[in-house]
Amino acid sequence: MDIVYTIWLRSMKRYVRSRSRIVGSIAMPLFLLVFLGFGLNSVVSAASLGQQYILFLIPGMVAMTVLFTSVFSGIQIIWDKQFGFLKETLVAPVTRLEIMFGQTAGGATTAVIQGIIIMVLAVLLGLRIQNPAGFFIALAFMILVGIAFTAFGIAVASRMEDMTGFQLIMNFVVFPLFGLSGALFPISSLPAWLKPVTLLDPLTYGVEGIRYGLTGASQINPLVSAAVIGGFAVAMTLVGAYLFRKVSV
Amino acid sequence: MTTAVAVHELTKSFGSLVAADRVSFAIEQGEIFGLLGPNGAGKTTTLSMLSTILEPTSGSATIMGIDIQKDQDGVRKAIGIVFQDQSLDEELTAWENMDFHGRLYRIPKEVREQRTDELLKLVELYDRRNDIVKTFSGGMRRRLEIARGLLHHPQVLFLDEPTIGLDPQTRNLLWKYIETLAKEKNITIILTTHYMEEADRLCNRIAIIDHGKIIAMDTPARLKDAIGGDVVTIHSPDTAKIPAALPVPWVKRQETREGEIILTLENAEQHLSEIVTRLNAEHIEITSISVHKPTLEDVFLSYTGKTIREEDISRKDSMRMHFRMMRH
Numbered sequence: 001m002d003i004v005y006t007i008w009l010r011s012m013k014r015y016v017r018s019r020s021r022i023v024g025s026i027a028m029p030l031f032l033l034v035f036l037g038f039g040l041n042s043v044v045s046a047a048s049l050g051q052q053y054i055l056f057l058i059p060g061m062v063a064m065t066v067l068f069t070s071v072f073s074g075i076q077i078i079w080d081k082q083f084g085f086l087k088e089t090l091v092a093p094v095t096r097l098e099i100m101f102g103q104t105a106g107g108a109t110t111a112v113i114q115g116i117i118i119m120v121l122a123v124l125l126g127l128r129i130q131n132p133a134g135f136f137i138a139l140a141f142m143i144l145v146g147i148a149f150t151a152f153g154i155a156v157a158s159r160m161e162d163m164t165g166f167q168l169i170m171n172f173v174v175f176p177l178f179g180l181s182g183a184l185f186p187i188s189s190l191p192a193w194l195k196p197v198t199l200l201d202p203l204t205y206g207v208e209g210i211r212y213g214l215t216g217a218s219q220i221n222p223l224v225s226a227a228v229i230g231g232f233a234v235a236m237t238l239v240g241a242y243l244f245r246k247v248s249v
Numbered sequence: 250m251t252t253a254v255a256v257h258e259l260t261k262s263f264g265s266l267v268a269a270d271r272v273s274f275a276i277e278q279g280e281i282f283g284l285l286g287p288n289g290a291g292k293t294t295t296l297s298m299l300s301t302i303l304e305p306t307s308g309s310a311t312i313m314g315i316d317i318q319k320d321q322d323g324v325r326k327a328i329g330i331v332f333q334d335q336s337l338d339e340e341l342t343a344w345e346n347m348d349f350h351g352r353l354y355r356i357p358k359e360v361r362e363q364r365t366d367e368l369l370k371l372v373e374l375y376d377r378r379n380d381i382v383k384t385f386s387g388g389m390r391r392r393l394e395i396a397r398g399l400l401h402h403p404q405v406l407f408l409d410e411p412t413i414g415l416d417p418q419t420r421n422l423l424w425k426y427i428e429t430l431a432k433e434k435n436i437t438i439i440l441t442t443h444y445m446e447e448a449d450r451l452c453n454r455i456a457i458i459d460h461g462k463i464i465a466m467d468t469p470a471r472l473k474d475a476i477g478g479d480v481v482t483i484h485s486p487d488t489a490k491i492p493a494a495l496p497v498p499w500v501k502r503q504e505t506r507e508g509e510i511i512l513t514l515e516n517a518e519q520h521l522s523e524i525v526t527r528l529n530a531e532h533i534e535i536t537s538i539s540v541h542k543p544t545l546e547d548v549f550l551s552y553t554g555k556t557i558r559e560e561d562i563s564r565k566d567s568m569r570m571h572f573r574m575m576r577h
Contacts, residue, residue: 002352002355003352003353003355006349006352006353009349009352010338010341010349013340013341013345014338014340014341017340017381018340083335083336083338083339084332084334084335084336084337085336085337085338087302087332087334087336088332088336088337088350088353089353090302091300091301091302091325091330092325092350092353092354093322093325093326093353093354093355094353248302248303249302
């Protein structure tokens with residue numbers, strides 16, 4: 001555990017120092033929240049949602065922040081590879097598993113903190129969390145999404161030599177996952193043929209879980225959501241650990 | 250004296266490329282041992298195998314009696330490494346880099362902090378301990394890496410091209426640190442270098458390595474003695490004619506290269522005028538002539554027929570070819 005903590009601690013120190021990154025990765029979801037939220041609030045019929053569009057959108061934006069931050073944190077291992085720092089960790093008398101867990105814990109923590117910042121800002125935009133339990137439910141789902149996608153980032157980074165493939169992964173994997181997740185619109189409003197695809201997207205369950213926590217309503221049973229995103233987090237951690245074991249520098 | 254490092258027929262192949270070819274040597278405790286050779290000769294590959302980063306294709310090695318393949322963690326605890334490429338976290342301070350390392354090696358807090366302070370003072374970075382590494386110069390980073398490599402009190406320290414890319418002044422300073430370390434801490438040091446002066450100045454013994462093979466191994470003094478005298482270099486447009494013009498017994502060896510010929514002979518000063526007279530008699534033009542005591546460069550030349558710099562250039566070309574082929 002001490003090694004996992006050491007690597008987590010390094011992530012935290014780097015995170016706290018990278019102010020531009022903190023601001024940069026919050027700006028996008030915040031702008032979307034303001035532009036889409038207010039812009040579409042009157043256009044989107046409230047009837048189909050049962051609530052204001054902006055309130056529907058907030059959990060989606062929280063999920064988006066966690067998703068993008070965690071994938072990015074995981075992929076950062078490539079930089080450690082390129083700047084040589086990974087070597088320093090790999091020749092130490094520690095196991096690869098400890099390093100991988102430390103990185104995952106660090107990335108997930110960063111992502112969750114970013115998500116919480118968006119959540120706090122959302123309160124200014126009208127978010128009213130129903131009760132403290134709701135907040136903790138949302139937090140639990142954010143942690144699971146954070147772990148799952150940091151591990152995903154590590155898995156990807158383990159197989160990449162440099163950042164050239166990063167854009168590809170972002171555009172063809174992460175963005176579709178986000179788009180299909182029901183972060184921006186209710187799953188029920190999709191055409192019937194697209195709905196099953198949405199239900200195959202693990203992020204859908206993360207978004208629904210966070211939405212349940214923050215607004216008290218969701219289209220998927222929160223227990224089902226917890227099981228699916230939890231299972232996915234475990235699976236991604238295993239895949240990440242397996243691929244990271246084979247990393248060579 | 251006990252053996253610190255024992256290497257037996259260590260081999261690493263990457264496909265058809267044999268990067269290290271049955272490398273064998275033994276290093277006594279407290280020795281500074283140098284692997285000297287051009288870029289791509291197999292120095293780093295050998296070091297990577299000894300430090301458990303690379304799995305050997307065949308052969309074996311022990312460090313402080315610990316087998317590098319059977320007990321990787323044991324080896325990792327016994328060694329400290331300064332890599333050829335930088336391996337610091339630039340976003341952290343000097344102190345935090347040391348602290349991270351100490352935690353990875355599970356050094357208790359108090360010992361860790363005390364040693365960190367002590368080592369940072371040794372490499373004269375104590376005043377900058379709370380500065381982000383990004384603001385450090387190349388020499389400071391190198392010193393920090395050496396300090397970090399010593400934090401867990403390794404018995405064997407690996408230095409991979411410790412002064413590459415540094416200015417002469419910083420290089421001199423680092424050499425002093427390394428000498429002090431070897432003397433004060435009595436640790437065994439293996440360093441790789443392609444700088445002749447570095448190997449000459451620091452190492453008790455040197456293994457010259459080329460194309461993955463050790464081609465000579467001895468103390469710097471004995472390697473140079475083996476050349477057998479002084480080295481005379483003659484630059485001339487007619488180098489091809491020179492051997493025939495000098496049918497004398499005191500020239501021990503001669504090597505004709507592009508635009509120059511290199512002769513080895515004892516007491517060269519006494520023979521200089523005769524050489525010039527003989528070449529003049531044959532109407533061979535002399536652009537320049539020089540005499541020097543043999544250096545490791547001459548040793549390398551005598552074993553390989555090339556200077557290290559030439560090797561570097563041709564090796565880079567062949568590496569480039571290699572990578573191009575792999576890419577297509």
